[in-house]
Amino acid sequence: MYIKSFPTDPEMSTSPPRLTVALPTFNGGRHFAETLRAILDQSGVEYDLVICDDRSDDDTLPLARRLAGDRARIEVNPERLGLAGNWNRCAELARTPLLAIVHQDDLLLPDHLASHSAAFDRIPDLGMTVGAAEVIDEQGCPIPPAVIERPSLGPTDRVYPPGGFVAELSRPNPVRCSAVVLRRRALLDSGGFDPSYRYAVDWECWIRLSRRWPVAWLARPTVAVRWHSGSETHRFRRGSDDLDEVSRVLDLALETEAHVLEHPRASRRDADRFLSRAYLNRSLDALHAGDAPLARRCLRRALALRPALLGAMARDPRLAAQMAALALAPRWASRRFGRPAPADRPISGPK
Template identity: 30%
Template sequence: MSPSVSVCIPAYQAGEYLAATINSVLRQTFEDFELLVLDNASTDATPDILRGFTDPRLRVLRNPEVLPVAANWNRVISKSAAPLVKLVCADDLLHPRCLERQHAVLAGDRSLALVCSRRDLVNEQARPIARNRGLRGLLGRHDSRTVIRKIVRHGGNPLGEPAGALFRREHFDAVGGFDGRWRFPLDLHLWIRLLEHGDFYGMPESLAAFRIGRGSLSAQAQRAEYAEQRSLTERTATAPQWTVPRVDRMVGAARAPGARLRRQAAFLLARRQAEHRATGG
């Protein structure tokens, strides 16, 4: 019998944090799930760590050669067996009740395409940098067009990273999965496409944690991320199926620099904390 939820972890050179990520999934109060980990031809301790787990809910796969990020993420989901899917990056964490709370919402309402929760930002030692981030103005149920307008007006990604989201496998397949033409807004592009198939529900609890490390984003990467984010926002705003008012586009353009600065501040704080700890401060 197929499980109700598939949790998919794409792992590449993930030895430092992978065990903690897997344990956060295996400790869920909701038990009807499978956990798939796809090792993307790692050469570090990742294979050894995976061999140390014996939980029957865990399936381990390995690529013979390194795949690009989008291809790797798509492959691990393609191997899943459940109707509902959560993708968790190999350094992020789930709250113990994450699957319990999100499954109850998404499985109970077929008109919903996407459920997201708030999330914490944590440093390399999993200590909180900021709590209960995201979903401002998006808590509870919202029709998809309202959410798209909120995304455009936000100027960034108000829905958050993959660990905070739960979606339907049938919708993922219908939109073609993650689109490798996008690098930084890879997840947000998928959320936008999924919303073509149903409505959205934002959960007020912080049910996932996004880990920020010293090497997470260079200055060059920050500029590239910002440019891609603006490109995706403009493309979404002008898509005929959403009929986004021009004023929303103007608000989003004005807010985008602020969204970028808030994200930069979180990454800078994490970097300083890591450097402080490394020097024994």
């Protein structure tokens, strides 16, 4: 249990507002004002707004107080809690049956909360809604799907029974936290967010939650997820911690939840294929950045996951030359192929 306590029964509140929007922050001043305004502009549903700050030392808090005024409860943690700890604190501070945790640099479209809240009205035992999302850059401009994939589970809404959503989580994560609304009781039932994770903290929680609760997919995008170099996601690209966590999460989904998977062996092969490409991409990025030890480590991991990757590399002479040099003469390869790192890409890499 990672959530300490709920001060009130999550299901006690039956009158508006039934929804809390929680905005966990830490030094988010760069995009925070735009994110907060998008929340304040939500229409069609009443909500309680909680800003839970993890001891920022930039202008996040002054911005929050100036822009939100008395429309938000602003809480400052007595000590740094970290990502998972701050999200759990958001859940503890909520007073409503439903909870939306919004990242400090993402944008909600005007009817996001209303559309997700309506799904809980239609499906009384629902544990979680997951919505489609657009992807934007630092300036708020759309990033083409050819550059970064959109998380999608199909063009039509659907409801997964308890355990049914685990199969969707045993492949590249289709869920973006800002595009989720939770039943607080379901989050408490699942134990909350595990602080031993930093990159895949939400992904792992969704697996535990979806074991026992129905999940609804809403196909119309109502959130814009920001992809930029200053995000929490990009901090991990200096090593392989993010990929190692993803591997751990996929093992959780594929091994401990194998009984709910329709084709567990095929799911394992798909996961290994995805991870091997991700490690290979990281190996290339590290080689180009001059980090030969990281490049070799990621290359070994890629080939261990999928030995057949050697054949794909052999069909690409340039890639084969770089990887062969890395394996045989890493220092020389680092000097020969090192250059400024390419544009950041999602860990899913190319198909």
